[in-house]
Amino acid sequence: MLPANIEIRDYLAGLIKQSRLKQNERLPSERELVEQFKSTRITVRDALSKLESEGLIYRSNRRGWFVSPARLEYDPSSRVNFYLLAEQQQRTPATELISKKRIKGPLAARTALAVAADEKLIELVRLRSLDGRPVLYEFIYLPESRFPELMKKNLEGSLTTLMQRDYNVEITHEDNRICVSAVYDQVADALAHINGAPCLEIRRIRYEGERKAVEFDIEYWVHSAIELRIPSH
Amino acid sequence: MLPANIEIRDYLAGLIKQSRLKQNERLPSERELVEQFKSTRITVRDALSKLESEGLIYRSNRRGWFVSPARLEYDPSSRVNFYLLAEQQQRTPATELISKKRIKGPLAARTALAVAADEKLIELVRLRSLDGRPVLYEFIYLPESRFPELMKKNLEGSLTTLMQRDYNVEITHEDNRICVSAVYDQVADALAHINGAPCLEIRRIRYEGERKAVEFDIEYWVHSAIELRIPSH
């Protein structure tokens, strides 16, 4: 006898795999499932969070649970920008600039960028969406000295393109660190997740030339929205 | 006023960050926390699963919750084997062979390896541990024709080394796909996780020569045990 929460999970997973529930379609409400399975909300929610962990469904705050669309395939080592990437996979991308600031910035960013004690960093916070669903919340740190007047530019497009065009930056290599983490507060709110929901975290340092770091990012991806693809030679 | 579950999370996260709770140390039991915070087990467990999602703690079935040790840093594109990797980071590795079979194997493996309809695959299932804690459950599929007599060999060591030494295999490149997923059944049991716990899933195809696939793996990592490091040039 399977635990009830696993039975509910299996039933819903079945519906999704047979496409009886389509991409972005709403699932029955928690209370409807309680009735259907003669169970309780705790148990139903157990089942739903398991499906969420697997990436089969996602939640939208107080609106319900929805079937996850196909994951965006993303190769962090290719320098393809977000717009191009999304369009190559028939998705509609969008970027919202949440904030831009001149600040001291977190220690991790200052260390990565090896800036002088008195130099300020530019912090950009952006929210990126696919087909209207927020999937990525990112913090970008740049040394002010390398990017004068950056604050005045359009910061919702591709940063790579902007850096190349206006500042003549050629990224020679980068270092990515990837782990499973969790989102809280502003990040959780923006991604329509609850506090503590799992996510894929990518921390990146970009270099121009052998040692000169010019960009430090922290990306929080809705975990069901992305699959990394890492070829190696 | 913060929700109670977040307060409990913050308190425990604080203890861990200040090292008042050390690596692999047991947390107070759920019932003790209930008393301490005048709350209920549901709420306490909410807090604990958030810490688990973040990777700060892990559970050991019916034994309690423990502080996660540092993540193993893993570069899937480097062909450093598990033993070497662990030892470089002052950890004690171990491998247990769960099963070895000659089977048809799953469609994904057959497709990846492009085997003929009548050819069998060798399936190896292994559990790997660090310092006595299971961290990785892996399924390995190999075309029998390329690896005769493999079933008779010692399969608990480095497969890369074995393939190289006994079968003259030189891996030229590989393709890794990485996503956040969840573990169930045998995998969940072995990793001392509950059904549906999040994990990092890596699917890999290894090639010798341009097109000849010789190995297909699916790895399930305890998500708090690993950080991927992906340099790019």
Added chain:
DNA sequence: GATTATTTCTGGTCTAGTCCAGAATGCGGA
């Protein structure tokens, strides 16, 4: 027809327990 207020429905959070299976421990007997 457009705007605003109200109601309904949703998930988010929580209370206060119960029963169960497996892990750890300590005790008794061989």
Added chain:
DNA sequence: TCCGCATTCTGGACTAGACCAGAAATAATC
């Protein structure tokens, strides 16, 4: 000293509700 058994303790799974805030739909108003 060692083995086996019983007890205790742990988390896992569940029942049966409650109240709240925000989203969506609907009704009322201008």
